[in-house]
Amino acid sequence: MKEQLEDFPLEIKISFHKVFEQYEAEIKKEHNKIANKYIESVMEYISQYPELTEGIEDAGDLEKYEEPIKVLLNDLFPTVLTNNEIKAASIPYHNILFNASSRLKNILEMAGDDFVLETRDIDEDAHYINACINILKEEYGYDIDFSRPLYYDIPDENGVSRHYRIAINGDFVEIFPKENAPEITQEDVDLLIQNIDDIDLWKKKFPPRSYVFKGFTIVNLTDVTVDDAISKLKTTLLYNESSQKDELKSLEGIFRSIYKIPDLKVGFTVFDTSEKSFEPLESDDTNSFLLNGKTSLDSDEGLCDEAYKKLVEGHSYFSISNVDAYARKTNNNSLAQNLKTNNVKSCILAPIAKKSRLLGILELVSERKNELHSINALKLDEILPYIVTAVERNRSDFENRVKAIIQSECTSIHPSVLWVFEREARKFIRDLDDDGLASFKDISFKNVYPLYGQIDIVASSEARNTAIQKDLLTQLDFILEIIKMGSEIEELSIYEQVGFRISEFKQELEESLNASSEQKVFNLLEKEVNPIMTHLRKQSNELKQKVEEYESMLNPETGLVYDERKKYDTTVQHVNRTMSRYIDRKQVQAQKIYPHYFERYKTDGVDHNIYIGASMANNKPFNKIYLYNLRLWQLSTMCEMENRFYKLQETTPVKLDAASLILVYNSTMSIRYRMDEKKFDVDGTYNARYEIIKKRIDKAYIKDTEDRITQKGKIAIIYSQRSDEREYLRYIKYLQAKNYVGEEVELLELQDVQGVVGLKAIRVNVLYSTGDNPEEENITYENLMQELH
Numbered sequence: 001m002k003e004q005l006e007d008f009p010l011e012i013k014i015s016f017h018k019v020f021e022q023y024e025a026e027i028k029k030e031h032n033k034i035a036n037k038y039i040e041s042v043m044e045y046i047s048q049y050p051e052l053t054e055g056i057e058d059a060g061d062l063e064k065y066e067e068p069i070k071v072l073l074n075d076l077f078p079t080v081l082t083n084n085e086i087k088a089a090s091i092p093y094h095n096i097l098f099n100a101s102s103r104l105k106n107i108l109e110m111a112g113d114d115f116v117l118e119t120r121d122i123d124e125d126a127h128y129i130n131a132c133i134n135i136l137k138e139e140y141g142y143d144i145d146f147s148r149p150l151y152y153d154i155p156d157e158n159g160v161s162r163h164y165r166i167a168i169n170g171d172f173v174e175i176f177p178k179e180n181a182p183e184i185t186q187e188d189v190d191l192l193i194q195n196i197d198d199i200d201l202w203k204k205k206f207p208p209r210s211y212v213f214k215g216f217t218i219v220n221l222t223d224v225t226v227d228d229a230i231s232k233l234k235t236t237l238l239y240n241e242s243s244q245k246d247e248l249k250s251l252e253g254i255f256r257s258i259y260k261i262p263d264l265k266v267g268f269t270v271f272d273t274s275e276k277s278f279e280p281l282e283s284d285d286t287n288s289f290l291l292n293g294k295t296s297l298d299s300d301e302g303l304c305d306e307a308y309k310k311l312v313e314g315h316s317y318f319s320i321s322n323v324d325a326y327a328r329k330t331n332n333n334s335l336a337q338n339l340k341t342n343n344v345k346s347c348i349l350a351p352i353a354k355k356s357r358l359l360g361i362l363e364l365v366s367e368r369k370n371e372l373h374s375i376n377a378l379k380l381d382e383i384l385p386y387i388v389t390a391v392e393r394n395r396s397d398f399e400n401r402v403k404a405i406i407q408s409e410c411t412s413i414h415p416s417v418l419w420v421f422e423r424e425a426r427k428f429i430r431d432l433d434d435d436g437l438a439s440f441k442d443i444s445f446k447n448v449y450p451l452y453g454q455i456d457i458v459a460s461s462e463a464r465n466t467a468i469q470k471d472l473l474t475q476l477d478f479i480l481e482i483i484k485m486g487s488e489i490e491e492l493s494i495y496e497q498v499g500f501r502i503s504e505f506k507q508e509l510e511e512s513l514n515a516s517s518e519q520k521v522f523n524l525l526e527k528e529v530n531p532i533m534t535h536l537r538k539q540s541n542e543l544k545q546k547v548e549e550y551e552s553m554l555n556p557e558t559g560l561v562y563d564e565r566k567k568y569d570t571t572v573q574h575v576n577r578t579m580s581r582y583i584d585r586k587q588v589q590a591q592k593i594y595p596h597y598f599e600r601y602k603t604d605g606v607d608h609n610i611y612i613g614a615s616m617a618n619n620k621p622f623n624k625i626y627l628y629n630l631r632l633w634q635l636s637t638m639c640e641m642e643n644r645f646y647k648l649q650e651t652t653p654v655k656l657d658a659a660s661l662i663l664v665y666n667s668t669m670s671i672r673y674r675m676d677e678k679k680f681d682v683d684g685t686y687n688a689r690y691e692i693i694k695k696r697i698d699k700a701y702i703k704d705t706e707d708r709i710t711q712k713g714k715i716a717i718i719y720s721q722r723s724d725e726r727e728y729l730r731y732i733k734y735l736q737a738k739n740y741v742g743e744e745v746e747l748l749e750l751q752d753v754q755g756v757v758g759l760k761a762i763r764v765n766v767l768y769s770t771g772d773n774p775e776e777e778n779i780t781y782e783n784l785m786q787e788l789h
Contacts, residue, residue, distance in 0.1 A: 013055030086221035163228035173215035267363035292338035448613030460604035594626035659710035
């Protein structure tokens with residue numbers, strides 16, 4: 001048989017001998033004369049074609065014997081049912097059909113000439129093993145249940161995939177071994193059923209073409225498109241872990257199969273119960289035809305009265321079979337406009353509700369009228385419960401993500417130490433379940449090495465004060481201009497008096513800005529200026545426009561000009577966000593060096609704390625080489641952050657300078673998680689010295705000078721031990737070779753401050769990249785040692 005699989009346990013002979021035998025048996029029974037005469041005439045006719053009972057080995061010959069096969073199988077394929085039944089004779093495992101009913105022929109013709117009939121999710125190996133199991137059943141009597149639903153997926157004339165369940169009749173089949181077929185023992189069967197995926201084993205026990213299949217099968221197809229679509233919908237909604245974009249595409253395909261509309265589109269709109277408004281789903285990939293691009297819409301504004309009563313109040317379907325007619329009926333309301341903008345001609349809006357709570361609206365839309373209506377809306381009855389469950393799950397997942405972000409951004413339980421908290425939480429639950437009494441034990445880590453670093457905005461207070469000063473002076477100048485215009489219209493002494501007061505404030509501000517300056521200006525505005533503004537805006541249209549221009553400059557919350565301060569605040573926020581995100585990404589790589597605790601926080605810049613030691617890792621040996629690696633990582637990362645800081649200055653509204661600092665602490669310490677503050681802190685009086693040093697070093701001066709140790713364009717490395725100095729000079733030499741730092745290396749002593757004495761510093765200039773990004777390499781302590789040797 002040319003079209004049968006060569007690598008297959010069965011050599012197939014298409015034979016109708018069992019049908020012939022059944023006819024012979026029927027002749028011997030008592031029948032009416034008409035039936036007997038019919039059977040005899042069929043047998044006489046078929047006897048002219050002995051190949052039909054002996055077996056056809058070439059599937060190409062089926063066409064040659066089409067007419068006698070049709071006559072022989074007439075009782076099995078009644079002509080009166082040919083337009084109703086989806087049925088054919090078949091060659092098993094090969095997807096070859098013949099003697100098909102008229103309805104099946106039409107289905108295959110509509111699928112197109114390039115369509116290839118294939119059983120869903122069954123590959124050649126699965127076909128091989130299924131055939132072997134059939135052999136075990138038919139030849140050896142082992143009744144192994146391997147039944148599973150089989151399907152054909154066949155597109156219709158519109159390209160919409162239709163799904164058909166396959167029922168196979170094997171009454172007209174016999175299977176027998178050839179001479180080369182190995183004997184199958186119980187031990188073989190025991191081995192085979194434990195290794196269903198071992199195709200080589202099955203081929204060893206059932207070599208290719210070692211058995212003969214003689215006969216044919218009959219397949220009956222049942223259109224289960226809706227049932228199958230609902231099943232796929234369950235899988236998609238309840239278990240799918242793909243992106244929302246892929247999920248929406250899958251949903252559209254499923255609904256197109258259910259409604260037989262090839263271009264049907266699906267949308268979804270969230271309902272905010274507290275605000276009584278519609279909002280888009282969190283994903284940008286999901287359409288909302290109700291909103292049509294808006295971020296929010298009041299429910300009574302977005303729906304007509306009828307739709308509101310059905311969807312929001314009654315939680316029932318609302319369908320529009322003809323959008324154009326609906327638009328005329330509702331005077332082209334908001335819903336009609338949004339649908340027409342998207343070329344929607346008919347639609348079904350279905351409420352997604354749980355326990356009297358509306359969660360959202362499912363939208364099915366078509367570009368043709370009368371395709372979606374109140375009758376086929378009922379198809380959603382079986383589907384909506386699964387969509388409700390999926391929407392609940394998605395909202396729960398989103399809320400969990402929100403909680404995770406809050407924990408990530410607002411607390412200090414870093415993933416690297418989460419295992420300790422989980423261990424204590426499990427113990428807490430066990431204690432609580434045992435006797436109802438439980439307490440969460442303090443979390444502490446002993447003998448850890450601290451690392452601290454910061455990239456700080458230089459003179460941030462002065463920059464902020466300058467911005468405040470400029471805004472106040474701008475506001476006072478504008479007020480003086482308005483008062484001068486008012487004096488030209490009417491001469492009032494109050495104008496001159498207020499103008500004099502403003503000029504006094506201006507002179508004071510130009511000389512210096514102190515802590516009370518802003519409050520003084522605010523009081524002046526409240527008591528003296530604002531009442532005059534109310535009067536002036538009524539004096540002329542020109543003055544009214546000028547006052548309105550002035551008011552548009554003000555921050556509505558403070559009543560003060562917020563222009564230069566906004567530029568400064570925006571710049572600082574942008575810098576902090578960029579720096580934070582960068583060190584967060586780099587820190588993920590650093591965790592691969594050795595698990596350690598990491599936290600960072602934003603001030604006028606970004607500070608970070610790191611703790612590393614054996615107690616922080618779960619059953620992983622600690623060696624000081626991990627500490628050295630982390631110190632080198634910290635120094636190189638600070639250089640990269642400096643580069644990013646100055647790269648940002650090309651786009652920020654205010655130009656700022658940064659200075660970086662690293663504190664080297666050579667002793668181990670203990671840290672404890674403080675439950676009340678939700679953060680780690682040093683544990684014990686002795687270790688508190690480290691915190692004192694951290695808080696004071698960025699304001700420290702170089703010994704016998706008035707110069708701060710932190711300086712723009714340079715990284716200051718603060719330490720106390722000569723061994724630390726030697727270690728970091730090696731790192732600097734290595735980073736010089738990598739073009740991270742320059743040749744300006746200073747060895748300095750720090751002025752003693754209260755509680756902190758004997759500190760030293762290395763200060764080195766950072767090399768700034770002229771490209772888009774500074775050079776970033778996989779800088780490790782191992783690479784350093786290799787290059788130094």
